[in-house]
Amino acid sequence: MPELLEYVKGLDATILKCSVLVTSCASGKQKQIAVRSILEEKGIKVIGEFICKGAILFVSGSHPNQKDLTDVKNFAVRMVSEV
Numbered sequence: 001m002p003e004l005l006e007y008v009k010g011l012d013a014t015i016l017k018c019s020v021l022v023t024s025c026a027s028g029k030q031k032q033i034a035v036r037s038i039l040e041e042k043g044i045k046v047i048g049e050f051i052c053k054g055a056i057l058f059v060s061g062s063h064p065n066q067k068d069l070t071d072v073k074n075f076a077v078r079m080v081s082e083v
Helices: 002-009 033-041 066-082
Strands: 018-025 045-053
Parallel strands (some): 018 045
16 A cells, blocks of 8 residues: 555646545545545545445455446446536
8 A cells, every 4th residue: 555655745736626435445445544544635626425345355355246246336327427
């Protein structure tokens, strides 16, 4: 994750005005707090965040599933309509 944080720190807020966070984790609940914080400090608005339950080793092996894919598609449609 250090590489992601360095990348986000390098984003140009004069070009990027808003963002959407999409991530996956075994619990399906872990938000990108550090990424959101950096973006907001730079003045880049986070208009939404989608967290998909993801498989890791033997945990949540059935994810992403069809419902997850439908949910992320619907999320993407909502985010596009907000921009």
